[in-house]
Amino acid sequence: xxxxxxxxxxxxxxxxxxxxxxxxxxxxxxxxxxxxxxxxxxxxxxxxxxxxxxxxxxxxxxxxxxxxxxxxxxxxxxxxxxxxxxxxxxxxxxxxxxxxxxxxxxxxxxxxxxxxxxxxxxxxxxxxxxxxxxxxxxxxxxxxxxxxxxxxxxxxxxxxxxxxxxxxxxxxxxxxxxxxxxxxxxxxxxxxxxxxxxxxxxxxxxxxxxxxxxxxxxxxxxxxxxxxxxxxxxxxxxxxxxxxxxxxxxxxxxxxxxxxxxxxxxxxxxxxxxxxxxxxxxxxxxxxxxxxxxxxxxxxxxxxxxxxxxxxxxxxxxxxxxxxxxxxxxxxxxxxxxxxxxxxxxxxxxxxxxxxxxxxxxxxxxxxxxxxxxxxxxxxxxxxxxxxxxxxxxxxxxxxxxxxxxxxxxxxxxxxxxxxxxxxxxxxxxxxxxxxxxxxx
Amino acid sequence: xxxxxxxxxxxxxxxxxxxxxxxxxxxxxxxxxxxxxxxxxxxxxxxxxxxxxxxxxxxxxxxxxxxxxxxxxxxxxxxxxxxxxxxxxxxxxxxxxxxxxxxxxxxxxxxxxxxxxxxxxxxxxxxxxxxxxxxxxxxxxxxxxxxxxxxxxxxxxxxxxxxxxxxxxxxxxxxxxxxxxxxxxxxxxxxxxxxxxxxxxxxxxxxxxxxxxxxxxxxxxxxxxxxxxxxxxxxxxxxxxxxxxxxxxxxxxxxxxxxxxxxxxxxxxxxxxxxxxxxxxxxxxxxxxxxxxxxxxxxxxxxxxxxxxxxxxxxxxxxxxxxxxxxxxxxxxxxxxxxxxxxxxxxxxxxxxxxxxxxxxxxxxxxxxxxxxxxxxxxxxxxxxxxxxxxxxxxxxxxxxxxxxxxxxxxxxxxxxxxxxxxxxxxxxxxxxxxxxxxxxxxxxxxxxxxxxxxxxxxxxxxxxxxxxxxx
Numbered sequence: 001x002x003x004x005x006x007x008x009x010x011x012x013x014x015x016x017x018x019x020x021x022x023x024x025x026x027x028x029x030x031x032x033x034x035x036x037x038x039x040x041x042x043x044x045x046x047x048x049x050x051x052x053x054x055x056x057x058x059x060x061x062x063x064x065x066x067x068x069x070x071x072x073x074x075x076x077x078x079x080x081x082x083x084x085x086x087x088x089x090x091x092x093x094x095x096x097x098x099x100x101x102x103x104x105x106x107x108x109x110x111x112x113x114x115x116x117x118x119x120x121x122x123x124x125x126x127x128x129x130x131x132x133x134x135x136x137x138x139x140x141x142x143x144x145x146x147x148x149x150x151x152x153x154x155x156x157x158x159x160x161x162x163x164x165x166x167x168x169x170x171x172x173x174x175x176x177x178x179x180x181x182x183x184x185x186x187x188x189x190x191x192x193x194x195x196x197x198x199x200x201x202x203x204x205x206x207x208x209x210x211x212x213x214x215x216x217x218x219x220x221x222x223x224x225x226x227x228x229x230x231x232x233x234x235x236x237x238x239x240x241x242x243x244x245x246x247x248x249x250x251x252x253x254x255x256x257x258x259x260x261x262x263x264x265x266x267x268x269x270x271x272x273x274x275x276x277x278x279x280x281x282x283x284x285x286x287x288x289x290x291x292x293x294x295x296x297x298x299x300x301x302x303x304x305x306x307x308x309x310x311x312x313x314x315x316x317x318x319x320x321x322x323x324x325x326x327x328x329x330x331x332x333x334x335x336x337x338x339x340x341x342x343x344x345x346x347x348x349x350x351x352x353x354x355x356x357x358x359x360x361x362x363x364x365x366x367x368x369x370x371x372x373x374x375x376x377x378x379x380x381x382x383x384x385x386x387x388x389x390x391x392x393x394x395x396x397x398x399x400x401x402x403x404x405x406x407x408x409x410x411x412x413x414x415x416x417x418x419x420x421x422x423x424x425x426x427x428x429x430x431x432x433x434x435x436x437x438x439x440x441x
Numbered sequence: 442x443x444x445x446x447x448x449x450x451x452x453x454x455x456x457x458x459x460x461x462x463x464x465x466x467x468x469x470x471x472x473x474x475x476x477x478x479x480x481x482x483x484x485x486x487x488x489x490x491x492x493x494x495x496x497x498x499x500x501x502x503x504x505x506x507x508x509x510x511x512x513x514x515x516x517x518x519x520x521x522x523x524x525x526x527x528x529x530x531x532x533x534x535x536x537x538x539x540x541x542x543x544x545x546x547x548x549x550x551x552x553x554x555x556x557x558x559x560x561x562x563x564x565x566x567x568x569x570x571x572x573x574x575x576x577x578x579x580x581x582x583x584x585x586x587x588x589x590x591x592x593x594x595x596x597x598x599x600x601x602x603x604x605x606x607x608x609x610x611x612x613x614x615x616x617x618x619x620x621x622x623x624x625x626x627x628x629x630x631x632x633x634x635x636x637x638x639x640x641x642x643x644x645x646x647x648x649x650x651x652x653x654x655x656x657x658x659x660x661x662x663x664x665x666x667x668x669x670x671x672x673x674x675x676x677x678x679x680x681x682x683x684x685x686x687x688x689x690x691x692x693x694x695x696x697x698x699x700x701x702x703x704x705x706x707x708x709x710x711x712x713x714x715x716x717x718x719x720x721x722x723x724x725x726x727x728x729x730x731x732x733x734x735x736x737x738x739x740x741x742x743x744x745x746x747x748x749x750x751x752x753x754x755x756x757x758x759x760x761x762x763x764x765x766x767x768x769x770x771x772x773x774x775x776x777x778x779x780x781x782x783x784x785x786x787x788x789x790x791x792x793x794x795x796x797x798x799x800x801x802x803x804x805x806x807x808x809x810x811x812x813x814x815x816x817x818x819x820x821x822x823x824x825x826x827x828x829x830x831x832x833x834x835x836x837x838x839x840x841x842x843x844x845x846x847x848x849x850x851x852x853x854x855x856x857x858x859x860x861x862x863x864x865x866x867x868x869x870x871x872x873x874x875x876x877x878x879x880x881x882x883x884x885x886x887x888x889x890x891x892x893x894x895x896x897x898x899x900x901x902x903x904x905x906x907x908x909x910x911x912x913x
Contacts, residue, residue: 038705043502044502045528046503049509050791062484069490090481142705143891173704247583248583248584249582250617323485360829361828362841369828372831374833418893419888438839440838440865
């Protein structure tokens with residue numbers, strides 16, 4: 001550990017000696033494993049062993065970055081990077097990397113995930129659970145992914161830190177018929193907290209209910225969003241509070257700090273807490289991460305910042321620095337006061353959507369977009385699932401939908417799926433009124 | 442890249458009880474620069490280099506990769522991939538379709554070598570876009586411009602005698618703009634891509650393209666009328682034709698998707714065994730022929746040999762409106778009792794090669810664009826698109842127009858704001874009654890795989906005319 005930290009520090013020291021004003025170096029030694037399966041069988045098992053040092057340096061407000069994959073290349077890489085800075089162009093808005101000395105809490109990374117070399121049995125558990133729901137005609141596929149990273153960070157501006165980050169996730173899609181499917185996910189930072197059967201059961205339950213779907217009608221509906229599909233919306237709203245996205249107008253939240261953007265029941269936070277797949281004790285500038293409430297009881301409180309964007313917005317970094325721009329780590333929607341069943345009971349006639357993909361915007365600043373629900377889509381009447389539907393699209397507005405949240409469940413689930421429900425989130429069931437659905441004609 | 446270590450890894454793998462082994466070394470010089478409102482936000486440059494091993498043993502597949510170039514590491518990842526392959530415990534054993542091995546070397550030529558273009562010149566060239574927009578008479582309050590360069594060296598070897606070395610330089614650009622007029626905003630982006638040298642950057646004439654886009658967006662705010670929804674004729678410009686070809690022909694024709702291997706991520710296909718659609722089923726009118734062709738020199742998706750060492754060729758996906766040929770790699774081809782057609786691609790040494798498109802486009806017809814428009818009594822010309830998507834069986838799609846005009850009695854009239862076609866793959870391609878003669882391409886990054894493998898492709902085609910479709 002000390003050796004890697006010393007080598008990371010050497011990069012910073014050498015860059016400073018060569019004339020860099022500010023330098024941050026972060027070395028990640030990663031061990032990643034994945035099992036991909038389909039048709040209820042393993043297709044491929046994959047291992048990636050990787051190490052990389054991300055280096056960002058500033059010279060007279062010129063910001064350049066590189067990745068070093070071999071410590072033998074330090075001298076040449078740093079010289080080249082500084083050379084690049086010297087012929088680069090000034091960014092007058094650059095406000096510097098974060099400075100200060102920080103103490104970080106000890107990482108809770110699970111070393112069992114470092115040693116988990118053959119996780120195929122966990123996949124079998126999920127498939128078996130889905131099979132219990134659907135029966136022998138099940139067709140299922142998905143991935144199991146594990147991560148264990150040791151991260152060493154040194155900044156010329158003070159921060160020095162070590163973090164271990166572990167995660168495990170399973171995503172399973174189960175089919176009861178060609179057009180009747182359900183999707184379940186299970187995510188955790190520890191093996192102990194990981195229950196693959198839960199994901200299988202959920203996928204199976206939805207698939208079973210989704211049998212014999214009929215094409216739905218377009219129109220405006222009250223819609224219950226399952227935690228998985230809400231995870232996609234949380235990713236959209238969370239991404240749009242990144243100060244960088246606000247600056248390039250890829251956000252509905254431009255000039256809305258202090259304004260009401262949602263009803264009072266809505267509180268959204270970014271929180272890379274210990275349970276989260278994206279748990280971390282510091283950001284990419286070495287600033288301790290923390291819980292940041294960005295929508296508090298419906299009012300937009302802050303954007304997510306690194307040190308430089310914080311300076312531009314005359315505020316403090318929120319500990320969300322990525323290599324170039326600030327990002328959310330793990331979004332949480334505060335739990336509501338209704339049970340899931342009570343929330344369903346609020347719906348006289350509406351829809352229950354379980355998953356979506358392919359979210360695309362016409363205009364990020366206005367928020368007009370569409371997304372295509374997949375897996376179970378259900379007609380709900382008087383709180384009960386009445387019918388399985390298919391071939392409907394949500395065609396609405398991101399800000400309007402945030403404003404139309406009418407109820408939030410007590411139950412929440414930690415979800416993450418591919419690039420569609422990303423970053424990870426702690427997501428409840430949510431009722432959104434007057435959601436516009438369209439279909440092919 | 443150390444080719445000797447790649448060879449060593451293959452030798453070591455062949456010493457085990459493997460049915461098949463391959464090793465792919467890949468080194469990628471990557472250069473990314475990003476401007477925000479004309480200012481350099483960041484310049485990221487580096488080399489990513491490593492190798493992977495894929496092994497078939499006991500009917501299972503194992504894959505392992507590393508970025509540490511040593512013989513010890515090679516042995517470790519071979520052992521790991523072998524262990525994973527044997528541990529798969531599949532009921533039906535995986536095999537690869539038989540293919541010929543090749544010993545060859547290929548490179549993509551550059552007129553102006555990217556390596557000889559200084560960072561200052563790259564920054565300066567990209568800055569011209571913002572300078573042009575600043576003086577074009579349209580209010581553009583926000584821009585984000587990116588330029589990417591990838592110099593990729595690969596060395597592929599397998600246990601069937603293939604030894605293929607390659608070098609591909611690629612250049613790309615992405616521009617996103619926001620236009621504000623009368624208190625309203627509109628947004629657009631354009632992507633550019635080329636396999637070859639720096640010469641492409643100037644040929645694209647990005648400043649002119651983005652000025653045109655800015656003016657289009659201004660007109661959408663200030664002049665465009667809403668569409669009166671109903672059945673009408675629709676002319677799709679090449680950009681719209683291309684995205685439709687990619688989404689509702691290329692993707693559903695990927696054999697791994699048809700077989701269910703991508704079911705939990707990119708999804709399945711409306712084409713499946715025992716279903717309504719299969720090879721030989723009509724899916725469009727007889728003027729519709731959609732091909733995928735990796736062999737177009739200097740295209741963004743160019744390659745003469747795929748990442749399994751199979752020689753690439755043009756694939757006729759929909760031929761005269763009929764489902765004709767799926768995109769195959771060696772695994773899918775074996776399952777379907779056919780041969781690979783060279784569709785296996787990977788973005789880096791640490792990703793398995795999977796079935797991908799290259800350059801997907803509609804083949805041209807004989808009419809001019811004017812002739813297509815001239816025969817429309819009432820309709821819309823959707824020249825380009827903004828929001829789009831398609832369901833995961835690739836049947837229900839939606840394209841929203843960015844630059845679009847009303848057609849009355851064969852003439853283009855006023856612009857229309859955000860016309861929408863939301864229809865099925867069958868209805869879309871069946872409605873096509875005419876195809877123009879000029880094919881144009883657009884660069885795109887196609888998403889698939891987990892972890893994601895965004896891969897460079899072209900989408901394209903001529904203008905196509907759809908009769909009597911619902912536009913809103």
